[in-house]
Amino acid sequence: MTDIPMIEKLLSLTATTGFLHLTPGMLIMWAIGITLIYLAIAKEYEPLLLLPIGFGILLANLPLADLMKPDEGLLWKFYHFGIQWEIIPPLIFLGLGALTDFGPLLARPSLIFLGAGAQAGVYFTFFFAHLMGFSIQEAAGIGIIGGADGPTTIFLTTKLAPHLLGSCAVAAYSYMALVPIIQPPIMKLLTTPEERGIRMKKSRKVKPLEKLLFPIVSTLVIILLVPASAPLISMFMIGNLFREAKVVERLTHAAQNELLNIVTLFLGLPVGATMNAENFLQPRVIFIFCLGLFAFMISTATGLLLAKAMNLFLKDKINPLLGAAGVSAVPMAARVVHKMGAEADKKNYLLMYAMGPNVAGVIGTVIAAGIFLTLLG
Amino acid sequence: MSEEILAPLAGKIVKSLLKVGDKVEEDAEAFIVEAMKMETPVYVPCDGTVQSINAKVGDEVAEDDLLAVIE
Numbered sequence: 001m002t003d004i005p006m007i008e009k010l011l012s013l014t015a016t017t018g019f020l021h022l023t024p025g026m027l028i029m030w031a032i033g034i035t036l037i038y039l040a041i042a043k044e045y046e047p048l049l050l051l052p053i054g055f056g057i058l059l060a061n062l063p064l065a066d067l068m069k070p071d072e073g074l075l076w077k078f079y080h081f082g083i084q085w086e087i088i089p090p091l092i093f094l095g096l097g098a099l100t101d102f103g104p105l106l107a108r109p110s111l112i113f114l115g116a117g118a119q120a121g122v123y124f125t126f127f128f129a130h131l132m133g134f135s136i137q138e139a140a141g142i143g144i145i146g147g148a149d150g151p152t153t154i155f156l157t158t159k160l161a162p163h164l165l166g167s168c169a170v171a172a173y174s175y176m177a178l179v180p181i182i183q184p185p186i187m188k189l190l191t192t193p194e195e196r197g198i199r200m201k202k203s204r205k206v207k208p209l210e211k212l213l214f215p216i217v218s219t220l221v222i223i224l225l226v227p228a229s230a231p232l233i234s235m236f237m238i239g240n241l242f243r244e245a246k247v248v249e250r251l252t253h254a255a256q257n258e259l260l261n262i263v264t265l266f267l268g269l270p271v272g273a274t275m276n277a278e279n280f281l282q283p284r285v286i287f288i289f290c291l292g293l294f295a296f297m298i299s300t301a302t303g304l305l306l307a308k309a310m311n312l313f314l315k316d317k318i319n320p321l322l323g324a325a326g327v328s329a330v331p332m333a334a335r336v337v338h339k340m341g342a343e344a345d346k347k348n349y350l351l352m353y354a355m356g357p358n359v360a361g362v363i364g365t366v367i368a369a370g371i372f373l374t375l376l377g
Numbered sequence: 378m379s380e381e382i383l384a385p386l387a388g389k390i391v392k393s394l395l396k397v398g399d400k401v402e403e404d405a406e407a408f409i410v411e412a413m414k415m416e417t418p419v420y421v422p423c424d425g426t427v428q429s430i431n432a433k434v435g436d437e438v439a440e441d442d443l444l445a446v447i448e
Contacts, residue, residue: 331413338415346404347420349385351412352440 021063025277032280033057033272036170045177049150049268053170056272068273079270083158083165088267089151090235095260096151096362097215097239098252100330104356106210107203110310111322111353115360117306118326121146121299122368129291134284137161140372142288145172146295147365148179148329154271155232156369160376166275167285171292176329182293183300183324183336190304191320196344198319200353208244215240222367228377229370236366299327303357318353325354328361380422382445384438388412393434395445399427408432408444423447 036054040047059067059075067075082088105111126143130136141157141164153172157165175182187196215237223230242252300323307323321337334354341350392409395401401421408419425447432444 331415335413335415338417342417346418347385349417351415351417352386355413 016064018063018065023063023277025281026061026063028281029057029061029275029277032275033061036272039174039177046173048264049173049271050170050177052265052268053166053173053272053275056269057166057275059269060273060276068276075270075273078266079273082266083154083270084162086155086158086231088263089155089158090231091259091263092151092267093232093366094235094239095255095263096330097236097241098243098255099260100236100240100243100359100362101355102211102214102240102359103206104203104352104354105360106206106214108353108356111318111356112360113310114303114307114323114326114357115328115362115364116326117323118299118303118328118357118361119147119364119368120302121295121297121327122365124298125291125295126372128294129287132287132291134287135161137376138164140376141165141168142291143295144168144365144369144372145175145288145292146299146327147361147368148172148176148296148299148327148333149362149365150176151267152232152365152369154267156372159373162274163279164288166271166280167288168292169271170275171289175292175296176332179296179327179329179332180336180339182296183327183333184340186297186300187304187321187324187336187340190301191308193344195308195320196340197348198317199345199348200319200322200350201316203353211244212241215244218363222363226367226370226374228373229366232366232369233363236362296327300324303327319348319350321350322354322357326357326361326364328358328365330358330362331355333361334358379428379446379448380425381443382407382419382422382447384410384432384440384442384444385419386410386412386417387439388417388437390432390434390436390438390444391416393430393432395421395427395430397427397430401425401427401447410438419444421447 033054036050039045040051067073122143125146126139129139129142137160141161144153144156157168219237222233239255242248303323303326307320311317325333325337327333337354338351341348388410391411395407403423405421406418407421409416428446428448430445
């Protein structure tokens with residue numbers, strides 16, 4: 001007779017399992033999470049982010065695990081203290097600044113216009129998204145996808161439209177991985193083979209002092225102009241200053257490696273964990289993905305067209321492909337530009353020239369985010 | 378009549394396809410340079426014979442560094 005309470009206990013154990021609480025929505029999210037993991041591992045699509053995001057999606061869609069339960073869940077704590085407190089995206093910028101070489105931009109400062117021009121996709125998409133019914137804050141988060149910058153997208157969406165964080169982040173990173181597919185058709189459409197074969201005139205040599213003053217001066221100028229961009233720009237530029245000062249190699253190395261890797265590790269998982277079934281399986285998510293693609297395409301086009309426009313005034317023509325590198329997927333877009341240039345003329349070495357607008361575009365996207373925050377935050 | 382092969386961009390030499398004394402034709406591949414995780418070929422500028430090789434696999438080169446001389 002003492003077996004009965006034991007059986008009851010065992011039966012009640014089964015009630016604590018999550019199986020009975022699974023919904024079809026959760027299973028769909030599992031499929032999405034596994035797809036992202038597959039794309040990350042098998043196709044190497046932005047694996048540093050899409051792998052943890054994919055896994056975070058799985059974790060967020062496990063009932064009763066409560067990993068995203070406010071104040072208690074493990075992943076909620078990562079999300080709250082890392083992302084809601086806006087710590088992780090700026091730290092990623094610290095690492096990126098330590099990795100970035102502004103030499104190609106400083107050697108030919110006019111390329112900064114291409115970095116700015118390619119941000120037009122952000123603004124077009126912002127207006128279009130708002131027309132489609134998204135609120136102004138939501139539209140800003142969707143528009144910034146066109147800046148092709150993951151941490152900036154996460155930073156802005158967390159502040160303005162946190163319920164869209166997962167969708168916007170996955171869209172941004174997916175399209176960054178797809179830049180080699182998205183950009184070439186637009187580049188071929190808007191440029192002639194002769195234009196693609198233009199060889200760049202050799203840039204001037206940049207003095208180390210210029211590379212040292214650049215992070216200091218740009219920090220002061222940009223933060224005075226757009227104070228809301230301070231968290232991201234300040235970290236980007238101090239990382240760059242560490243690198244160019246050359247006297248803090250231990251800090252630079254840590255920023256480029258240990259810090260960047262550790263923070264990247266903590267970035268993807270909570271972003272993925274915000275994508276639970278109720279939040280993600282809505283029609284608006286399809287629109288976000290379409291608008292995000294639209295943003296990338298418009299940015300590529302405006303960068304190319306601006307470069308062609310600049311050529312009307314320049315004696316030494318620039319290769320208009322460089323405009324596409326203003327889409328700040330570093331260095332993917334620069335690599336695509338180089339490949340397209342080499343296809344037109346195999347001795348055309350555009351890579352380092354393309355890095356100019358590529359890194360300028362990062363700053364451009366941060367400034368765009370700062371402007372959105374100032375006006376809408 | 379000798380021509381230098383200079384590095385067209387900064388990067389790391391990952392392949393060196395010539396040996397001293399080789400007869401080469403213009404536009405043959407001479408080196409492969411890796412930059413930004415992308416491999417870029419460097420081509421022979423003119424017909425001739427390889428007179429000297431000044432860079433080897435693994436070297437980090439800057440733009441315009443001398444890689445080889447063709448006679």
